[in-house]
Amino acid sequence: MDDRKRRILDFIIQDYVATAVPVGSRTITRKYDIGVSPATIRNEMSDLEALGYLDQPHVSAGRVPSVKAYRLYVDDLIARADSLLAPDEEAWRYFAGRLTQLEDAAQCAAKALSELTRMTSVVMMPSQPDMRITTLQLVPMPKGAALLVMVTDSGLVRETVLRVSDSLDADALYAISRSMTETLSGRSVLEVQHMLDAFAARGGAQQRVLDGIRELASQMARQASEDTVFLEGTHNILNFPEYAEVSKARSFLSVMEDRKRLLGIIRGDQELITVRIGQELTLPEIDDCSLITVRFELGAYHGLLGVIGPMRMPYRQTLRTLTTISRSLTDMFASEE
């Protein structure tokens, strides 16, 4: 494939991404000064089609990039990764808001991504199978209640409200907290859950507290073993002419509902950047969509940021936004812990 073919292919991708309309030979000469006539372009396009880089919806329509064309384009984009390193200023500013906890950060990132890209964003927090408890603390609440707060070594926080005896003041709650922390800190959430399951029916004064710990531990254990996913901006899909039919939009949305399925697809991604184009996504209902995922680091583990949109998506800009947010997430966790 010579240079001119390559340039024409790039023009077609660029134009189709922008307009969603099949690109004809005249359109190219009108919009992009390539120095040859439509007829020549036609010959080249004919060659490109033979090579498998272009599809023709029907004989009298323009050409549309094939999966192979997007693949070429994206692989090239990733190879010249330096162009993606320049941070996306808008994304930086957008995501500068203050974040407190892991989940906040993930949800916040998902929201930022979906608003910046105007597509659907997905964030996978990594599973942390060996997460250990560092602190348990009871915080007094009004009317005989207390907030049980559980903190793990990875900075995950969970809390629940308990009913406790009115006779317990702040100091008493703190004393209990200390002894609980002493007993349980350093143990994994799974271990704690099993320990307390054994105690379950023991009864007694502090039963409610134990139940609370057990509940939190099991919540955390669940979260520790399964990766969790956040989705935002699912209904941005309506902005794309590809999804102008409600039935298509609905099928897209119902695919998005099934988070386990999505998770199953992206879970294994180890590369810094993974791009799945069209059928590569292995979601037949939305085989005209693409999914880009970018890794971020969270201690020893890694999570994924992703964007789902039509196959015809602005790959370059989307990748920049993704890498920018991914980098700031990685930095944030690195500094916080």
Added chain:
Amino acid sequence: MDDRKRRILDFIIQDYVATAVPVGSRTITRKYDIGVSPATIRNEMSDLEALGYLDQPHVSAGRVPSVKAYRLYVDDLIARADSLLAPDEEAWRYFAGRLTQLEDAAQCAAKALSELTRMTSVVMMPSQPDMRITTLQLVPMPKGAALLVMVTDSGLVRETVLRVSDSLDADALYAISRSMTETLSGRSVLEVQHMLDAFAARGGAQQRVLDGIRELASQMARQASEDTVFLEGTHNILNFPEYAEVSKARSFLSVMEDRKRLLGIIRGDQELITVRIGQELTLPEIDDCSLITVRFELGAYHGLLGVIGPMRMPYRQTLRTLTTISRSLTDMFASEE
């Protein structure tokens, strides 16, 4: 309006709610055994139209209930409120999941509502202008961090992660927590926010903690003065043939984005049940929708649960679901505090 007219009107509403297709005179005789011929029904329908209870999309279509008809139907439904008192078993079971905090409960209720009704749900938590701080507590976290937890008298909890000196162990953090609580407890969040604004640039060892408190206080103050809204299931609108055009669906969704506008409409509702039908909603973009809100109690204040869907909605079932969830929310808060 005599009894037979009323019965015919009810049939038309019932059928139109179920099918979204204008109801003709023959349809009525076929589906509902009313004992008279289509011609008679036609005469009655003609009368009902003259009375303003029916509309006719065009001359050779069946009839469609008017706003006035829905109004009559709904007012009647509310008047015979006892029929709504029977709790919706499915809703009960669905909503039986354990809840920890106010926001959790609200969000959870919103989710349950949208899934049960298959429409868009809205939950408004009440503003609590005189909310006061009861506890401030620092919980140790790994790597020189601490979780600052703030609890108010109404049971609202907020927390944020702070960086603190490594030299502070659990006991030291507790000592700080005690003195903070002593100083600030009983004060309103607004007061605290202003106090700390004055101190802002003071610097010093505990500056980070003070900043944390200030931030939380201002978050809470914002929440205390503004009511907060949760929306769920916005894209359920796609399930209705009325919104089969993507452009309509999009305009619905963009109305839903503007929470302040929604809030402005429902904020003032004092009744136990408020039903806004069609234009009564004063949202011209979606003037073929209805909004039902039901009050729930939260201490001295009240919040609202609502469902938004097409004007042609199953009012009776929706009201039952709403009142059931509302009652269980009210109960939950009453017992918890």
Added chain:
DNA sequence: GTTAGCACTCTTCCTTGGTGAGTGCTAACA
């Protein structure tokens, strides 16, 4: 190797006529 010209294809949009659901009116009937 490039370009102009031309016949050809096929989608899109508009028009047109047929079909059927539903109505309103009138006249007959109980």
Added chain:
DNA sequence: TGTTAGCACTCACCAAGGAAGAGTGCTAAC
């Protein structure tokens, strides 16, 4: 007086038939 059958009429809906336009492939000339 209320109910019913019959009938002409209206109008949305749908399928079929062009006309227009965009785009192609091929051929022949530059």
